[in-house]
Amino acid sequence: MFKGELSLDPSEIRKDFPVLDQEVNGHPLAYLDNAATSQRPLSVVQAVEDYYDKYNANVHRGIHKLSEEASEVYEHARTKVAEFIGAPSDREVIYTRNSTESINLVAYSWGLDSLKPGDEVLVTEMEHHANLVPWQLMCRRTGATYRYVPIEDGGHLRMDLLDELLTEKTKLFAFTAVSNVLGTINPVKELVDAAHKVGALALVDAAQAAPHMPIDVKEWGCDFLAFSGHKMLGPTGIGFLYGKEDLLERMPPFLAGGDMIREVHIDSATWNDLPWKFEAGTPNIAGAIGMGAAVDYLQKIGMDRVHAQEHALIKYAMERLAEVPGIRMYGPPPEERGGLVAFTVDGIRPRDLAGILDTYGIAVRAGHHCAQPVHDHFGIPATVRASFYIYNVPEEADALVNALLEARKLSKSRDLK
Numbered sequence: 001m002f003k004g005e006l007s008l009d010p011s012e013i014r015k016d017f018p019v020l021d022q023e024v025n026g027h028p029l030a031y032l033d034n035a036a037t038s039q040r041p042l043s044v045v046q047a048v049e050d051y052y053d054k055y056n057a058n059v060h061r062g063i064h065k066l067s068e069e070a071s072e073v074y075e076h077a078r079t080k081v082a083e084f085i086g087a088p089s090d091r092e093v094i095y096t097r098n099s100t101e102s103i104n105l106v107a108y109s110w111g112l113d114s115l116k117p118g119d120e121v122l123v124t125e126m127e128h129h130a131n132l133v134p135w136q137l138m139c140r141r142t143g144a145t146y147r148y149v150p151i152e153d154g155g156h157l158r159m160d161l162l163d164e165l166l167t168e169k170t171k172l173f174a175f176t177a178v179s180n181v182l183g184t185i186n187p188v189k190e191l192v193d194a195a196h197k198v199g200a201l202a203l204v205d206a207a208q209a210a211p212h213m214p215i216d217v218k219e220w221g222c223d224f225l226a227f228s229g230h231k232m233l234g235p236t237g238i239g240f241l242y243g244k245e246d247l248l249e250r251m252p253p254f255l256a257g258g259d260m261i262r263e264v265h266i267d268s269a270t271w272n273d274l275p276w277k278f279e280a281g282t283p284n285i286a287g288a289i290g291m292g293a294a295v296d297y298l299q300k301i302g303m304d305r306v307h308a309q310e311h312a313l314i315k316y317a318m319e320r321l322a323e324v325p326g327i328r329m330y331g332p333p334p335e336e337r338g339g340l341v342a343f344t345v346d347g348i349r350p351r352d353l354a355g356i357l358d359t360y361g362i363a364v365r366a367g368h369h370c371a372q373p374v375h376d377h378f379g380i381p382a383t384v385r386a387s388f389y390i391y392n393v394p395e396e397a398d399a400l401v402n403a404l405l406e407a408r409k410l411s412k413s414r415d416l417k
């Protein structure tokens with residue numbers, strides 16, 4: 001039984017998430033797939049609906065009431081996001097579709113323009129493919145060398161190799177703040193400082209951090225930060241790139257077209273001011289507005305409490321999961337991780353396990369979670385991942401464990417036949 005302390009009252013929070021109040025396969029839904037995408041509270045859905053119902057218009061373009069209102073709310077959402085991550089200026093927050101696009105923006109704009117043979121880009125073995133493949137591609141295109149920081153079996157980065165891997169040749173160190181498989185919370189400031197010491201830029205993938213813990217880009221000192229709205233109570237199709245203003249000023253545009261220009265003549269063009277220089281075409285206006293409401297929701301709770309809540313949940317979940325015979329959990333102890341855990345159970349394929357859990361109404365993810373190199377490290381093709389958020393309750397961890405025990409029985413009885 002759960003004996004810890006929750007900093008939030010999930011029963012109050014759950015009232016804002018009607019999607020959670022349903023049965024799946026005859027069992028109460030336990031949504032434990034938050035690392036893939038979170039649910040959205042009523043206030044976010046309402047903000048999106050209000051935009052379409054009350055002031056739908058394109059932004060920055062029309063000199064009419066609706067367009068002015070849409071532009072104002074859209075830009076105000078940017079201010080909220082900037083405050084949420086401690087960005088000194090709104091000009092440093094660029095709307096993208098998701099973390100993947102944010103990282104690709106840096107790769108194609110900064111990378112293509114700056115990298116050359118002899119330069120090095122450093123990533124880590126625990127990255128999501130979104131922070132690996134763009135750099136593989138960019139190194140191939142520019143002749144730069146691609147290197148990585150390995151992990152050790154406990155799920156931490158090999159910090160002892162950092163001095164060797166970060167040299168004056170390193171132009172960028174791109175790493176995740178929190179691993180989406182191991183849950184490891186990396187020492188971001190230490191890594192940023194190490195990159196800066198050799199004159200490299202630091203890009204932080206905050207896809208699994210921004211939804212779950214307080215972030216201050218000034219404190220971290222990172223040059224770029226990427227994160228996605230849909231993992232932090234916001235709509236899908238909206239994400240963010242934070243970049244230091246002087247860097248963004250010097251970088252060429254990524255996508256080109258309307259809105260990102262100042263003037264266009266038949267054979268030349270000049271660029272708009274930041275952040276719009278990187279926002280070509282009609283943006284995801286509804287998504288950005290919904291995101292403003294999501295930030296309001298999280299800020300009202302307080303990110304310290306969000307983090308504390310998830311810590312209590314993951315600690316309890318891992319203690320209980322340890323009771324399942326044949327289970328192996330990957331990554332560090334609860335004190336050093338975010339609110340997710342990836343595991344395998346002897347004799348049952350992760351995909352089959354997730355299918356069995358679904359019959360008990362438990363939504364988890366099975367596969368390589370777009371982080372194949374982590375799985376390669378452990379010599380396994382896949383894991384099952386349970387990931388918690390503010391609305392989860394300890395009883396859902398109990399349900400997960402009970403269903404796993406049933407799955408074990410089922411597989412044993414099949415073995416006997």
Ligand SMILES: Cc1ncc(COP(=O)(O)O)c(C=O)c1O
Pocket residue numbers: 035036098099100101128130131176178179180205207208228370
């Ligand atoms: C650590 C990490 N980085 C990047 C991404 C990519 O996010 P998106 O699919 O929203 O671009 C994910 C998604 O799961 C992730 O967990």
